[in-house]
Amino acid sequence: MQVGTLFYIVGPSGVGKDTLISGAMAMLAGTGRYVQTKRVITRPAAIGEDHEPASTAAFDAMCADGAFLHHWGAHELRYGLRRTLLEDLAAGRNVLANGSRRALPDLAGTVDRLVVVEITASPALLAERLARRGRESADEIAARIAREVPPLPRTGDLVRIVNDGGVDEAVAALVAALERMASRLVLKRMPVTSARRHTAFLAEDCTAVNASAYAGSGRIEIRSTARPAVPADLMLIEPGNGLDGDEVGLSREAFEKLGLPEGALVSIDRTPSPSSRALLRRKIGGGALDTEEYATLFREIVEQRYPEGETAAFLVKAIQSLDDEETIAVAKARCGFSPRIDWGVPIVVDKHSLGGVPGSRITPIIVPIVAAAGLLMPKTSSRAITSASGTADTMEALCRIDLDGGQIREVVRKTGGCIAWNGKLNHSILDDVVNAVTRPLGLDSNQWSVASILSKKWSAGATHVVIDLPFGPRAKLKSQTEAEKLGRLFEVVGAGLGLIVKAFATDGSKVIGRGLGPSLELRDVLAVLDNAPQASRALRDKALFYAANILHFAGHAPTLDAAREAAEDILLSGEARHRLDAIAAAQGNVSQVAPARLSRSVGAHAAGTIGGIDGWHLGGIARRAGAPHDKSAGVDVLVEPGRQVEAGQPLYTIYASDIASLEEAAAEASREPGVAIAMAQEDALQWTIAGQGAL
Known part of the structure; x- marks a missing residue:
């Protein structure tokens, strides 16, 4: 499969396609991964964009010889993209071409990877730019802008760039879109399960992206135009071990979460965002965060954008260093994760x-x-x-x-x-x-x-x-x-x-x-x-x-x-x-659960006065008997502090539904009964405490 992507850039006259393409190429040319193809146009060289001029006869001859991958007519001119651009695509270079939205259907199926980039702007700005160009009268400009433009056909993937603001802003948006779509990889399901944490895999010799650079970030986000992004931990695989240079593998859970078939094209981004990471580093360094900043970090943690180590470092610092103001900020940020129920009354x-x-x-x-x-x-x-x-x-x-x-x-x-x-x-x-x-x-x-x-x-x-x-x-x-x-x-x-x-x-x-x-x-x-x-x-x-x-x-x-x-x-x-x-x-009645059918009493080892009852220890005995999973299991306390008891008198009863649980609980009670008894001996009180920490 070709690695390069054809970016077919469309938009109305005056929207600034040539300006944005030139700006993007100035930023991307040094990478060696992008080229701009010149259009062949039946227009003299001195007029308009930098193009390859041709007479109508020459253009027709090129069509007859199969020189064009794609050609069309507009505004009484002929336009063509030479077939040689396929060589750039095959070599892994991404090609930028200024095209026509009306001719787009004819391009379908000619290349493996096609992305349509639509440049838009407001009608007022279009009119202003066309007037500055000086090629048309005011009436012609008005007619051009009023012309109804059909919707783009569904051919390839679509990216929209709004060129209503500054040129630098639009160029930056275009470059970001080109980089994201050019680095798309072929999706592959890996025979790996990664439990709660999603995992992605790249070959070390990946030809579409710099795999080692992405691995340095620890986490990536797998994106497509059709599905929500899925964050994942990234691992690299040695060349020749199950992944081609233009593939990204996903663990079973990540693949199912993304919900796309094998072979689909996806892009990857580093995650989390630089601004979010700056917040995390500030907190780890001992700084304070406000409600909005905590909300940003919590959201990215929930979306698994951070490696577990960084999440743990943040939580350690946050949990151990909150003052009152930051505690309120954390509480408010947490409120954003659940809608508030309105009961319709002033007091709840x-x-x-x-x-x-x-x-x-x-x-x-x-x-x-x-x-x-x-x-x-x-x-x-x-x-x-x-x-x-x-x-x-x-x-x-x-x-x-x-x-x-x-x-x-x-x-x-x-x-x-x-x-x-x-x-x-x-x-x-x-x-x-x-x-x-x-x-x-x-x-x-x-x-x-x-x-x-x-x-x-x-x-x-x-x-x-x-x-x-x-x-x-x-x-x-x-x-x-x-x-x-x-x-x-x-x-x-x-x-x-x-x-x-x-x-x-x-x-x-x-x-x-x-x-x-x-x-x-x-x-x-x-x-x-x-x-x-x-x-x-x-x-x-x-x-x-x-x-x-x-x-x-x-x-x-x-x-x-x-x-x-x-x-x-x-x-x-x-x-x-x-x-x-x-x-x-x-809520829905159930048959009220009664104490379990099996029981055993634990008696006082000697006569005396109940001094203290270690309810926490008795609770442990109840858990050994099966509580709380077994609703009928537990311990029933029969005495209270200050009460006189005789030797052998029951202190509490253990209830369990099966003999094994009853025996386990009884054995624990035998080791440590959990009740303190004071015995009168020789006019002095001798305290015998059974169970740790008796009260």
Whole structure:
């Protein structure tokens, strides 16, 4: 196949074709890859462009001898392109030819690689340029411009250059287009799979582009006129090992993403853009970026324009060096990746907990209270990552949670609230890319987390957000001071996004509910909503605290005491339980999951007083039993600190669906029970602590 490309440049008289071609050749001639072919014209040499003059008889004779690859007539003149230009194309040189749009169909099939370049300009500029040329009267110029021009036929690829501004600008645009289209390569599917990262391959002796120069950039972008560009890592292949000099190979995933057949012509560009790389280098060097600059970098990272090493270097620096102003900038930039939901009301409330407290399943209590009070609370929650259950896992033991945006809107319209999985509504492709880099490296920061959390709340349409920040020896936040500092950051960044945020530092040193695992935590939630005597007082109090604060700061109650009274009235009346039932029905009821059929109790090794319960260790035992994947698995805590127990008395019960999981969990409990017991011996207290970090 020919390597050279014929660039057939068309446009109306006066548009500046000759000027742009001359300017482009001045820039490209030194490469040795471009030539301009002279037209044979039946016009004297002294008139118009630099051409090869010929008489009509001579022109006819050349036609008869087959000297022309392509010829046409216009404006009572004859024009021709000599067949010798095929020699340049065969040698790999790209040929620029000034042509005619009306004659374009006759050119079809004569060359392997044809690109039509259409130069356009406004009618006023055309008239001005034609008048300066002095060949036609004003009436003739007006008639020429008014002449209806048929659309370009679909022959080859098409590039349009607008020559309405400065000549230098138009020449630069033309050169960029020529370079892009001249370096096109033949697409080939490689028998290689590259998983998430797309990969492209060039032969080291590639004849169309300088392969080593492109390899130095690390990333390229594969383009065609028919499909969106696909970024890919670039690898070079030794000559003679599966790729010709004018081919580009794509891994299976990249080939399927591009969606073109083998043999299609594609162009490649270096990526990312120089301006984007300058931003990345500034941040890595310790500089600050604004919202628009972060948005640019995030977009190019999501589009995989950077090698993973450069992405990681940027994220390391960004995550570790954000001040308040930059945290707001990151949050705003992240908001651009998801459209904001408009709920059609002035107040939409939401809640987020930093987590870290076993059994603190307050959201399924808060949402129905707040919704029953008349506020909208479309709550989306996550599944557990390291704990025995997340809010989404617990709700999944009662109803469907995998709702899309339309389904969530319908549930909220009917009930005033929802408790759904955030994977479909709040999913961010930016998080996918960032997490793939940061999680293996253990990278995290409060600033980065705050920007991520609040940008999702903004996208979900929230106007008022409460933040639960538990602190304690085993929680994510170790001290009240640390929690209060983070709370201030949440409030500052929230204000930067136009949200009203109120954060609370809460005691996270103790287990809140009895159950650890989806079905057992759901049981605790329903006990509170049913006002059952055995309901966890700590779980009830914490849920009412946040429900009251939501009602108060959203303007639903004049004082916090009045808000607490209103929330408790809704709970005591049964309205909250009815509202949760309505939400579950709207989301799609499932058979409520009960604790698993297999169980084993873990007893006290001696008589004494319960000193502390390591809920984090018990959560690990629950995970060994199968939670949260198995909604029926978990640990049911039967004692509380300060309670007297006898030797052998059950401290907690492990539930599992299969004997192997039960035995594994029981073995872990045997090694480290996770409960501290104080025994009275010789008028002194001897503490026996089972499990690390017991509280």
